[in-house]
Amino acid sequence: MRSRLRLELSGAVQGVGFRPFVYRLATELCLAGWVINDSRGVLIEVEGDRRALEQFAARVESDRPEQAEVLDRKLTWVDATGEETFAIRHSDQSGERTVLVLPDLATCAACLRDVADPDNRRHTYPFTNCTNCGPRFSIVERLPYDRPHTSMKAFVMCPACQGEYNEPLDRRFHAQPNACSACGPAVHLWDRRGTILAAGHEAIVAAGAALAAGEVLAAKGLGGFHLMVDATNTDAVARLRRRKRRPAKPLAIMAHDLERARELVDISDAAAAALTSPRAPILLLAKRRSEVITGVAPEATTLGVMLPYTPLHRLLLEQVPFPVVATSGNLSEEPICTNEHDALERLGEIADRYLVHDRPIHRHVDDSVMWEICGEVRPLRRARGLAPLPVVVRRTLPCLLAVGAHLKNTIALSIGEHVFISQHIGDLETLASQEAFTRTIDDFLDLYDADPVAVAHDLHPDYASTRWAEECGRPCVPVQHHHAHLAAVLADNGVEDETLGFTWDGVGLGTDGVIWGGEALLGNAARFERVAHLMPFRLPGGDAAQREPWRVALALLWEVYGDGAWSHAERIGLPVVERSALERMVADGVRSPWCTSAGRLFDGVAALTGLGHVVSHEGQAAMAFEAAADTDAAAAYPIALAGDVIDWRPLVDAAIEDIDQAAGIDTIAARFHNALVDIVVALAVRTGCPRVALSGGCFQNRLLTERAHARLTTAGFEVLLHRSTPPNDGGLSLGQILVAADAVEQ
Ligand code: ZN
Ligand code: ZN
Ligand code: FE
Numbered sequence: 001m002r003s004r005l006r007l008e009l010s011g012a013v014q015g016v017g018f019r020p021f022v023y024r025l026a027t028e029l030c031l032a033g034w035v036i037n038d039s040r041g042v043l044i045e046v047e048g049d050r051r052a053l054e055q056f057a058a059r060v061e062s063d064r065p066e067q068a069e070v071l072d073r074k075l076t077w078v079d080a081t082g083e084e085t086f087a088i089r090h091s092d093q094s095g096e097r098t099v100l101v102l103p104d105l106a107t108c109a110a111c112l113r114d115v116a117d118p119d120n121r122r123h124t125y126p127f128t129n130c131t132n133c134g135p136r137f138s139i140v141e142r143l144p145y146d147r148p149h150t151s152m153k154a155f156v157m158c159p160a161c162q163g164e165y166n167e168p169l170d171r172r173f174h175a176q177p178n179a180c181s182a183c184g185p186a187v188h189l190w191d192r193r194g195t196i197l198a199a200g201h202e203a204i205v206a207a208g209a210a211l212a213a214g215e216v217l218a219a220k221g222l223g224g225f226h227l228m229v230d231a232t233n234t235d236a237v238a239r240l241r242r243r244k245r246r247p248a249k250p251l252a253i254m255a256h257d258l259e260r261a262r263e264l265v266d267i268s269d270a271a272a273a274a275l276t277s278p279r280a281p282i283l284l285l286a287k288r289r290s291e292v293i294t295g296v297a298p299e300a301t302t303l304g305v306m307l308p309y310t311p312l313h314r315l316l317l318e319q320v321p322f323p324v325v326a327t328s329g330n331l332s333e334e335p336i337c338t339n340e341h342d343a344l345e346r347l348g349e350i351a352d353r354y355l356v357h358d359r360p361i362h363r364h365v366d367d368s369v370m371w372e373i374c375g376e377v378r379p380l381r382r383a384r385g386l387a388p389l390p391v392v393v394r395r396t397l398p399c400l401l402a403v404g405a406h407l408k409n410t411i412a413l414s415i416g417e418h419v420f421i422s423q424h425i426g427d428l429e430t431l432a433s434q435e436a437f438t439r440t441i442d443d444f445l446d447l448y449d450a451d452p453v454a455v456a457h458d459l460h461p462d463y464a465s466t467r468w469a470e471e472c473g474r475p476c477v478p479v480q481h482h483h484a485h486l487a488a489v490l491a492d493n494g495v496e497d498e499t500l501g502f503t504w505d506g507v508g509l510g511t512d513g514v515i516w517g518g519e520a521l522l523g524n525a526a527r528f529e530r531v532a533h534l535m536p537f538r539l540p541g542g543d544a545a546q547r548e549p550w551r552v553a554l555a556l557l558w559e560v561y562g563d564g565a566w567s568h569a570e571r572i573g574l575p576v577v578e579r580s581a582l583e584r585m586v587a588d589g590v591r592s593p594w595c596t597s598a599g600r601l602f603d604g605v606a607a608l609t610g611l612g613h614v615v616s617h618e619g620q621a622a623m624a625f626e627a628a629a630d631t632d633a634a635a636a637y638p639i640a641l642a643g644d645v646i647d648w649r650p651l652v653d654a655a656i657e658d659i660d661q662a663a664g665i666d667t668i669a670a671r672f673h674n675a676l677v678d679i680v681v682a683l684a685v686r687t688g689c690p691r692v693a694l695s696g697g698c699f700q701n702r703l704l705t706e707r708a709h710a711r712l713t714t715a716g717f718e719v720l721l722h723r724s725t726p727p728n729d730g731g732l733s734l735g736q737i738l739v740a741a742d743a744v745e746q
Helices: 018-028 050-062 109-116 159-166 201-212 234-244 258-262 269-275 311-317 340-346 431-447 464-471 481-492 549-572 579-588 598-608 620-628 649-660 665-687 702-714 729-745
Strands: 002-012 032-038 041-049 069-078 086-088 187-190 196-199 217-220 225-230 252-254 282-286 302-306 324-328 353-357 369-373 376-381 390-397 400-402 412-421 454-458 476-479 499-509 515-523 528-534 640-642 645-647 691-695 718-720
Touching: 002 050, 018 032, 018 041, 018 050, 018 086, 041 050, 050 069, 109 311, 187 201, 196 201, 201 217, 201 225, 201 311, 201 353, 217 311, 217 340, 225 234, 234 324, 258 269, 269 282, 269 369, 269 376, 311 353, 340 353, 369 702, 376 729, 390 481, 390 729, 400 431, 400 729, 412 431, 412 729, 431 464, 454 464, 454 729, 464 476, 476 481, 476 729, 481 499, 481 515, 481 691, 481 718, 481 729, 499 598, 499 665, 515 598, 515 665, 528 665, 549 579, 549 598, 549 649, 598 620, 598 649, 598 665, 620 665, 620 702, 640 665, 649 665, 665 702, 691 702, 702 718
Parallel strands: 032 086, 217 353, 252 302, 282 369, 400 454, 454 476, 499 691, 528 645, 691 718
Antiparallel strands: 002 041, 002 069, 032 041, 187 196, 187 353, 217 225, 225 324, 252 324, 282 302, 369 376, 390 412, 400 412, 499 515, 515 528, 640 645
């Protein structure tokens, strides 16, 4: 008795060798039928013996290809048709587009062997890939994921490549970017005018020589350009920093392999697994004391390290004996360059040589940045290897667009139970990044063929993202910044119940018009109550206070000592000039808004100790303060809780006393961190909610996060941290979606 089974699978099932796997499985079990990619995922009909069909249904999941993930399945028994063979059919392009676009995947071991093998036809070919690895998100133009819908469409496969592509049992069956040196993209080395200096493998050899000579190399990779220099050449690193206008921010390193990376940083088993996984992120790891690199991450205790994730990067690293700095190919905070002609123009002042290729990058995808914290490797910047995989929530959402905040912007789109979060876009400070922002929105709406019923945006009226939302012509839902942080960390953990969230960051506009950032919110996506916040202090000069944390230090002193602040400021060496102007700021609030920001409290107390009086990027003073802390010290400054106000004045007073006694910055920093952990635990105990969530940019501070996590766990609380989204504003668009969904459905 023949039966016929229909299986509809959705998830990460396209571009991962799923159809050849189905073909092999069906053939092995002597089943007839077909498999097809559609816009929802993979559709299979199999016909034959009932027991074999049941086996098929089980094994289609248990034996699935390595990179595949089935998120949703539907099985139906249908009438047998008498079909006798099994076939792979051409893609169907109709219907709702919910198939998962896969992220770009680092080169697999089998492809690396091909590239390294002198007898293989892909020996030294820098664009080698297969269904288990290679570009995806950066080359797909529209769904379903087929070669004519990718930026590989211009390359016609040679007979050998076409043969692999057509052969169901080949590793490259329907590998959309399949290519070789005879038919695929090619690499060139250019000078600053775009003149070709070398081609093919010679270009890679010459690029290595340029690096060895201390030159700055702009290298086109998977999702954009890197700027590279010899990481051990102090002059070259300084030159790159000067030209890129990036004086202090840490730079990432690309090391040859795990062994070589271990010479620079400590690597745990979990970290090693992440580095060598298909995601291949930049991982922030503790610097080794035997430091061969200076100037790369001068103020941090960690170093961002990644391994070569394409054959091109691997072949380039093979040319040089040193690790290379590999930082985003952009000027300051602009979006990463993706086009070689554009790069000549935009990176003209920075790079000496250009290693380019002619496979178009359809959308920019930066390197992801992750760290290992509280037992898991978690993202700090979500892009290559992670985007655009969705966060799956526990209910069906209306179709919504969320436009994120201002810094570290991402956007998000909800379809059904999926929230698709864009790759990292960046700070919306420049015209170029605002263009990247609107391009990414258009791209997402187009890719998923979505028509959102509303647009969620931050409460802040001056953000470029807010202005875009208000002008886009769709209904808008304003979402309070820290409520979005809370909703994001809950969604990331699949929690809908009321939770106490510590949402600590730089700045976000509160519901009362004050700048928030040191909040304890009790609630969920549907509602929240502000159960506590830092005692407000002024930001003298507004934005200037962020660039000059000594101003915040002065404002803190003013709140503690009033007129006595000036003598303290003078004694500890704050660069107070124009006292009368500053007095109008701290006393009368001239151009000096109130804030309750934990991030600024970090800056201000760091500046009291003399660290980071003037900074070049947000969080620099706080990072230096964390790096300075004595991690063995248990003592804490006093900090008080008066109703819903966290009174930090005793803390500042005690810190001033320590400074006067010439206590070390390591001691002061430790006591400060420990005081904040004390107040987190005290508030959790007082509130009594069994779940505590930590979100916001301050929880990129390892000392704060690990201590709070440990103490809360010991005290019996369930502690939620971000898992697949960053705790900073990069995760905000996810939270905005969840909050807006509740508002829209009411
Ligand atoms: Zn491969
Ligand atoms: Zn070929
Ligand atoms: Fe924030």
